Amino acid sequence: MSERIKIKAEVVPEGGGKEVGEMPVIAMRGLVLFPRMVLHFDVGRQISIQALTAAIQGERKIFMVAQRDLSSDEVNAQSLYQVGVVATVRQILKPQDDVLRVVVEGEYRAKTVEITAFEPYIKARCKPFPLRPRKVVNTILCEALIRTVKDYFEEYCALSPKMPKEFVMGVYMSDDPVYIAEYIAGNIPMDVAQKQAILEENNPTKRLEMLAHFLESENEILSTEQQIQERVREQVDKNQREYYLREQMKAISQELDEDENPEQEIEDYLQKIEKLGLPDECREKLEKEAKRLYKMPANSHEAGVVRGYLDTCLELPWNTYTKEKLDVDKARAQLERDHYGMQKVKERILELIAVRKLAPDIKGQIICLYGPPGVGKTSVAKSIAKAMGRNYARLSLGGVRDESDIRGHRKTYIGSMPGRVIGAIKLSGSKNPLILLDEIDKLGSSYNGDPSSALLEVLDSEQNVAFRDHFIELPFDLSDVLFIATANDLSTIPAPLLDRMEVIELSSYTREEKYNIAKRHLIPKQMKRHGLAASQITFKKEAVYTLIDNYTREAGVRSLEREIASVLRKCAKLIARGEQEKIVLSQKRIGELLGVAKFKPDELEGFDQVGVVNGLAWTSVGGELLQVEVSVLKGTGKLELTGSLGDVMKESAQTAVSVVRRIGERYGIDPDFYKSSDIHIHFPEGAVPKDGPSAGVTIVTALISALSDVKVRHDVAMTGEITLRGRVLPIGGLREKTMAAYRNKITTVILPKQNEPDIEEMEPVVRQALTLRPVSQIEQVLQIALCEGQKKGPRQPLPAQKPLPAATGEAPVHSSPIPIPQ
Incomplete structure (x- = not known):
């Protein structure tokens, strides 16, 4: 460590740093030449070819300087760096007409003093630009930097296995910091600006520091690239292995005469899941089930369960809506056309449509139509769906005693299926249908649970935004569904369930209402069903009243419709046999066709x-x-x-x-x-x-x-x-x-x-x-x-009361309270 490292001096021309004469210049794009470096490159620009020609005709010396903008063909003083290398032209080849292949060897660094010409080629006066005259540098720092650069270079070579052995050995065999810096910088891919910075630096230790920083950064990049390539290679190997195994499975399936393609089936499921645009929770759950299905034997029981589960979930209208009709006048005309009377129900539905038109986001409107059998509760729900442009689905609750009928069964059980609510949604084909909860008062309860309690979540606008059926196990939004329930007896509906519904009473039909319903709806409907034309059958008014009074005794019109159908069947028989072509139904004829009256009107005795x-x-x-x-x-x-x-x-x-x-x-x-x-x-x-x-x-x-x-x-x-x-x-x-x-x-x-x-x-x-x-x-x-004239008391007669104004139905105005006799 005590030895001093000698720095070899550059070979410079006599005169040291004195200015040398004019010499031709080549502007290099993307290349930087270092001293003692042999460089092969192609020349295509005319000014560069002229410069080489001039150099060959002279002392074969040429000034090589890098160009700042690589994309520009125009050269001026600002587009060239000042520091370059004076090189000797060793060889020129002409592989093509417009291109020369040149081999040059760098001699020493030089700095531009002045560019004297750009035509027909670039000429410049320059002077040598040697390193600072330090013959001895800090031994410890310099040796540490050399070792660091060599370590980084070794790592770089390991990450870039295509490095030539001669180049690697040339670095390892040298201890000259100037040679190592220039040799490595000149032979590894670096940006022109980075190479130029090393070329322009006069301090050998700083050169080594700059090179160490570059190698460290480049090693990190190369290491990351290698990791990415390894992951990609592993993925490719895995995909190739899976492809090979799938091809084997296809071949085995073909040998066994099995038409099923598990890969295609799973791909179809994944595509359907992607198209639905589900929330992340639902999408991840379904994708997980699809991938589980791929790993299962195709004919196993569990695979059948998963397949049925996926089919059910994918058939649900997760994001399918029907366009609502929010025209109040058209809805009124539709309801009037389909039903006679029922003014309360019609007004409530028109109010609902009007509110939805003004506030489309309103939710939680649940209506219960209450009334005796046969008054049209179910049919009016169909008309509401038609008037509002919603799909219609009916959910019959009569006799339901199991909570699973509402919430569904766990899919792990044999024969499991979704509940009736999700089934109705699936049947309707849209996320905003009208669902009729028919006979909600006929719900029962047993040891299997209370279905009326399960309905509490369905009919609660605050909870049904994330209704979870036990079968699909995913949150499904029911807030866009319009629920309409029907009931005959409110006393059998649990109070919490009844509290969630708005009750609208449909009272029994009057005699006049039954007559109008029969003339407008029942008779045309039954005539069409029995293949009879209006020209063949004529109902007189007294005939319809006879059917109402003498052959039916009900609140609705079901029995009346059956009696009308019975009459028309008998008429159809007469017409089909050719006995009559046209039948006029009168009171007498009704008695002949239907026989003795089933009900006789109460005959009150006409005396007191x-x-x-x-x-x-x-x-x-x-x-x-x-x-x-x-x-x-x-x-x-x-x-x-x-x-x-x-x-x-x-x-x-x-x-x-x-x-x-x-x-x-x-x-x-x-x-x-x-x-x-x-x-x-x-x-x-x-x-x-x-x-x-x-x-x-x-x-x-x-x-x-x-x-x-x-x-x-x-x-x-x-x-x-x-x-x-x-x-x-x-x-x-x-x-x-x-x-x-x-x-x-x-x-x-x-x-x-x-x-x-x-x-x-x-x-x-x-x-x-x-x-x-x-x-x-x-x-x-x-x-x-009590009859007048026979009353034995009280002594003072009670003041007479005025009858009500019958035509208007207004409440009467009475006198002061009637005194009670003493």
Whole structure:
């Protein structure tokens, strides 16, 4: 380490750093020549060829300087570096007409003093530019730099195995820092600017530092490239191996006569997954399942499960939407064309369409259509879907007792499948369909779970944005689905489920509504179904009313449609046999075709009676007129109730007896009647179960009539719940009850005063035909119902009430409260 390293001096011409004469110049593009370096290159530019010619004709000396801009053919003083190398031209070859191949050897560094000419070639005056006159440098630093450069160079050679051995050995055999720096820089690929910087540097140690920095950086780049190439090579080798194995599998499949191509199947699955544009979670899950399928035997049970799972998931409309129709007027016309009546439902749907037009992002609207069977709940849902431009799917919930029917089964089980909700989405083919939850009140529960609880998430707008079916195990957005449920009885729907729905009641059809529905929809539909033309069959008005009154007894129109179909079948038989070409259906002809009437209208006796009162009742098939009969016999005060009565109605009868005991003396009734007489209260049609509180005023009136021997008007019907104090409380089903009164030719209907707002919902024809008398006390009921001239009390007559303005349906304006007789 104590030895001093000698630096060999450059060979310079006599005179040291004095200026030499003019000499030709070659501007090199992309090349830098170092002293003691032999360089082979081609010359194509005319000025360079002229410079070489001049050098050959002279002392064969030429000044080689690098050009700054490699892409430029024009040469000027600014485009050339100042420092270059004076070289000797050793050989010139002419392989082509316009190109010379030249071999030069660098002699010494030189610096441009002045460029004297550019035509016909570049000439310049230059002077030698030797290294700084340091004969001795810092031994330790210089030796450390030489070792560092050699170590980096060794690593560089390992990363670049194409390096010539002579070049490598030339570096290892030398300890001259100037030679090592110039020899390495001149023979490895470096930028022109980097080589020029080393050439221009006068300090040998700084040259070594610059070269060490370059080699270190280049080694990192080469190492990274090598790692990339190794990874690429490994991937290529893996792909080649997989390709080879797949080709073997194809050959084996062909030998076994198997048509299945696992590779193509997996590729198809992956392409379908990519096209769906799923969220990352869903896409990664499906791709993972597809890759698992590829590793499984094609005929294994698990492969079949995965294949079925992928097929189900890929068939779902993840991003498929139908364009909604948000024209309120067109929707109104569509609903009016498909259905008669149902004004509440139509208005609610039009409101829904209007809101969606103004606020398209609104979600969570879940409607429940509630009403008796056959009133058109399912068909109106189809019309809503058509009016809104949504796909329609029906989900029948009647008798569903398993939670898995809603949420689906785990796909690991044999025979597993998605739940009914996802099945309906798949069937509809869009992400924003209308799904009808039919018979939601018929859901059951068992040891397999409670399906109504599973529906809570489906019908909750805050939760169904990420509904997870047990089969697909992926979040599916149900917030764009319009759910419409149907129910016959709200009492069987769990309260949390009912709370998530907006209930719209569809009441039973009136006689007039049934007639219009039959003429507009049922008869044309059935005639088309039976192959009959309008010119062959004519329905008279009384024929349709006969079918409604004498052959059906229902809230809806299903039985009416069946009877119409029965009539048309018999007509088709007559026409097909050639017995008749055209049939006119009258009331008489309907009787001939269908036989004896199944139902006869209730024929009320046309005179007043004692102890017989017309009550009004609501049933699932509409309103009914219910006569209450009371018989008073000598006895010991027993009360007997018959007619298949429920507990509520029995309690109403007991309450009525207490009311009569309180007010009976005013009407000439023995105060001790409950001790000396047996009272029998009977509701006819004893086989029909009856229950409800709304017969209270009817029973009181019948008791007062029977005990006071005063007749009750036969053209009056009543409904209302009674309290012990004689107050008349409101009831439900007023629309159906008044329709029953109208059908049975009743002229006056007594109803609770608190039901006056419900009068607006009555049919206009009913309001015009009936005199409606709202009351709030039992005395008012008796004043209206008991026959005049036979009343034994009270002494002062009650003030008469004015009937309602029937045509408009407005609530009447009454005088001051009617005083109760003392």
